[in-house]
Amino acid sequence: MAESELHRSMKRMVRADLEKQDYRVVEEPLYPPASWMHWESYRPDLLGLKSDDHSEQVVIVECETHPSMKRFVSKNYGSFWFEPSVTRDGSIRRILAVPRGKLASLDLELRHGWEIWVMGCVAPIVKISSIA
Numbered sequence: 001m002a003e004s005e006l007h008r009s010m011k012r013m014v015r016a017d018l019e020k021q022d023y024r025v026v027e028e029p030l031y032p033p034a035s036w037m038h039w040e041s042y043r044p045d046l047l048g049l050k051s052d053d054h055s056e057q058v059v060i061v062e063c064e065t066h067p068s069m070k071r072f073v074s075k076n077y078g079s080f081w082f083e084p085s086v087t088r089d090g091s092i093r094r095i096l097a098v099p100r101g102k103l104a105s106l107d108l109e110l111r112h113g114w115e116i117w118v119m120g121c122v123a124p125i126v127k128i129s130s131i132a
């Protein structure tokens with residue numbers, strides 16, 4: 001199935017935002033790009049990496065043009081893990097991007113672990129922080 005223009009547009013907007021936050025972003029990686037990452041039967045829409053002398057940060061992004069809780073929870077995103085080096089702290093951010101007008105399709109319990117970004121025409125219009 002071909003990717004919709006809306007899906008491509010959402011990925012471009014999220015990617016641009018993450019790159020402004022100094023993440024190196026990979027689109028739909030087939031395999032984890034580093035030996036210290038792992039997932040099974042899962043491929044995020046976007047994967048961002050950022051590190052400095054003190055921390056390693058990873059962000060996974062799912063862009064859902066027609067959000068459905070049933071479809072979303074069937075993704076194997078829980079199989080994603082990474083092991084930061086012993087000299088650095090590590091963190092994983094999870095972002096779910098949805099088009100404006102589609103927030104009601106989601107169970108906001110997702111905020112326990114996911115940021116929810118509501119996308120506008122050219123950028124995120126609302127960023128709902130996760131509750132960790």
